[in-house]
Amino acid sequence: MIGRCSHFSSFSSHCSHLVKHFPTSSLKYGNRAFSLGHGFFSPSKSSPTPDYDLGIVGGGIVGLGVAQEITGRYPHLKVVLLEKEVELATHQTGHNSGVIHAGIYYKPGSLMAKLCVEGMKATYLYCDEHNIPYKKVGKLVVATNELEEKQLLDLWSRATQNGVAGLELIGPEGIKEREPACQGVRAIWSPETGIVDWGRVARHYGEVFKSRGGEILTAFEAVNFSLSGEQVVVGSQDGRVVSCKHVLACAGLQSDRIATLTGCSTEPKIVPFRGEYLLLNPEKAKLINGNIYPVPDPRFPFLGVHFTPRMNGEVWLGPNAVLALAREGYSWGTISFRDLKEVLLYPGFYKLGWKYMGYGLDQMLGSIMISKAAKELQKFVPGVTKEDITRGPSGVRAQAMNNAGELV
Numbered sequence: 438m439i440g441r442c443s444h445f446s447s448f449s450s451h452c453s454h455l456v457k458h459f460p461t462s463s464l465k466y467g468n469r470a471f472s473l474g475h476g477f478f479s480p481s482k483s484s485p486t487p488d489y490d491l492g493i494v495g496g497g498i499v500g501l502g503v504a505q506e507i508t509g510r511y512p513h514l515k516v517v518l519l520e521k522e523v524e525l526a527t528h529q530t531g532h533n534s535g536v537i538h539a540g541i542y543y544k545p546g547s548l549m550a551k552l553c554v555e556g557m558k559a560t561y562l563y564c565d566e567h568n569i570p571y572k573k574v575g576k577l578v579v580a581t582n583e584l585e586e587k588q589l590l591d592l593w594s595r596a597t598q599n600g601v602a603g604l605e606l607i608g609p610e611g612i613k614e615r616e617p618a619c620q621g622v623r624a625i626w627s628p629e630t631g632i633v634d635w636g637r638v639a640r641h642y643g644e645v646f647k648s649r650g651g652e653i654l655t656a657f658e659a660v661n662f663s664l665s666g667e668q669v670v671v672g673s674q675d676g677r678v679v680s681c682k683h684v685l686a687c688a689g690l691q692s693d694r695i696a697t698l699t700g701c702s703t704e705p706k707i708v709p710f711r712g713e714y715l716l717l718n719p720e721k722a723k724l725i726n727g728n729i730y731p732v733p734d735p736r737f738p739f740l741g742v743h744f745t746p747r748m749n750g751e752v753w754l755g756p757n758a759v760l761a762l763a764r765e766g767y768s769w770g771t772i773s774f775r776d777l778k779e780v781l782l783y784p785g786f787y788k789l790g791w792k793y794m795g796y797g798l799d800q801m802l803g804s805i806m807i808s809k810a811a812k813e814l815q816k817f818v819p820g821v822t823k824e825d826i827t828r829g830p831s832g833v834r835a836q837a838m839n840n841a842g843e844l845v
């Protein structure tokens with residue numbers, strides 16, 4: 438749903454978009470007004486001093502992490518964070534599994550692998566420093582048959598190349614030792630994998646940012662970006678305006694739209710996928726000590742259903758992956774015709790859909806039938822029945838996709 442990068446204080450080019458000047462193709466010169474996004478602005482030879490050195494669009498964990506980091510490195514800068522919701526960390530940051538991943542899955546040598554391995558360590562250090570609770574519950578990645586065991590060994594090779602700390606390759610006895618209710622033929626044990634409330638972490642970033650003089654404007658939905666001399670003027674849906682020397686967008690589910698408003702490419706496109714969780718009843722939840730994951734099928738882009746303990750003692754089961762009918766569509770009943778139209782008119786969506794048609798239909802069926810999810814979960818914990826499961830929360834993943842239908 439939220440991706441598997443563990444920590445967001447580090448900067449990475451795939452999650453942020455820095456804007457100072459807009460492409461000249463977006464402008465009309467002379468004495469004529471020009472348009473960027475929805476806004477019109479008359480250029481002038483001189484412009485007033487901007488309100489801020491930097492404006493950050495987006496109050497999720499990426500935007501808040503960036504805000505905290507920049508004000509820590511450059512305390513002389515005047516920085517404002519603009520969030521469209523009334524509260525911070527509302528969407529992906531507040532709707533995820535809460536896992537602190539160790540870096541098992543990513544391609545060795547990739548930026549994602551590096552960030553995840555380093556980020557896990559940085560997360561624990563940050564939480565210790567600021568007394569944010571977490572639990573190192575560990576994770577088993579469990580193979581239940583010969584084919585999965587082969588794929589598990591491939592995953593083991595990848596994880597060891599990534600330098601993931603503390604990994605062990607264990608058999609049935611080792612599985613039972615760590616998770617008595619679980620069965621499997623072989624597993625990777627990751628003792629450093631943990632859980633945390635990422636929303637709480639993100640809000641703490643915001644507190645630190647404000648303590649350093651940063652400002653946060655909530656209910657500020659950025660709908661236009663205009664260039665006036667050497668400053669960027671950002672206008673909100675309700676008519677408020679701020680001016681900044683630079684603007685950095687960390688807009689999650691709205692990131693492609695914000696990029697388009699600034700005159701940048703419309704690709705990659707954000708296609709929203711909803712991950713729906715189930716809840717294990719409290720008695721059966723006592724049987725689960727840590728995260729229990731399947732071996733990911735390399736043919737598909739998602740990890741499959743798994744057991745995820747939560748900080749509050751709950752155990753979440755899932756998630757699946759189905760097309761959300763709105764970018765912030767946390768249920769089948771939430772539909773945005775604008776969002777849906779964008780997806781249905783995008784060629785990349787059909788290319789992806791054709792490639793994974795069987796998988797997609799299977800995921801939709803699982804969304805409707807709890808019994809199907811129960812059958813998958815019983816491969817790992819046979820004692821779980823359909824009666825032990827109820828519907829739980831969900832999240833929406835901002836999946837970036839290009840015109841070829843590739844997930845990027």
